[in-house]
Amino acid sequence: MARKVKPGATPASPRPPEFKVNPFADLRVAAAAPPKPPPAPPKPPAAAKSAPTMDAADQALLAAFKDAGSIEYGGRSKGLRLEAVSRRGGRRVTHVCGLPELSMLEQMQITGDIRTRFGVGARFHERLLEVDGEQRDRLGPWLQARGYAVAPPD
Numbered sequence: 001m002a003r004k005v006k007p008g009a010t011p012a013s014p015r016p017p018e019f020k021v022n023p024f025a026d027l028r029v030a031a032a033a034p035p036k037p038p039p040a041p042p043k044p045p046a047a048a049k050s051a052p053t054m055d056a057a058d059q060a061l062l063a064a065f066k067d068a069g070s071i072e073y074g075g076r077s078k079g080l081r082l083e084a085v086s087r088r089g090g091r092r093v094t095h096v097c098g099l100p101e102l103s104m105l106e107q108m109q110i111t112g113d114i115r116t117r118f119g120v121g122a123r124f125h126e127r128l129l130e131v132d133g134e135q136r137d138r139l140g141p142w143l144q145a146r147g148y149a150v151a152p153p154d
Contacts, residue, residue, distance in 0.1 A: 079149035082136040094136055096129035096143070098151075117142065 054062070081097040102110070107124045114122040114131060118139075121132040131139060140150045 079151035080143060081151050082139055082153070084134045084136055091132075092134045094131045094134060094139060096131070096139065099127055099129060099148075101127065114139075114142075 080099060081095075083095045083097060084092055085095055087093055102124075110129070111122040111124065114120065118131070118135060120135065123130050136153065144150050
């Protein structure tokens with residue numbers, strides 16, 4: 001509870017208590033100078049581009065496999081694969097494999113369209129689209145109408 005101030009008097013400002021003996025008065029701390037940054041590493045000398053150091057046999061092998069990235073593995077045709085798999089509890093889901101990299105917004109639009117069009121749940125697991133139920137016969141034409149190439153069933 002604060003004291004009442006008499007009319008006409010100015011309130012006294014609170015002053016810190018005065019110590020007769022200050023044990024910290026003579027204490028001085030010498031601050032250490034901040035460490036100097038390490039010197040910059042020397043720049044490597046610019047190397048002139050030289051001819052490849054492969055021998056003739058390695059160059060011939062490299063030339064033979066220059067189109068190796070265009071080989072279709074497993075003989076599969078290009079396009080999306082629709083697979084019906086069982087989950088735990090025996091529930092069937094349809095996996096759409098081979099989708100290109102889609103942004104989060106595009107994934108949300110596709111799953112929203114599937115939910116409203118087919119009335120089933122849909123979700124993305126990384127680049128795999130999972131649709132509840134066995135929907136291969138309905139999803140194939142729908143994906144083709146959206147411009148995706150769908151591989152024929154195995």
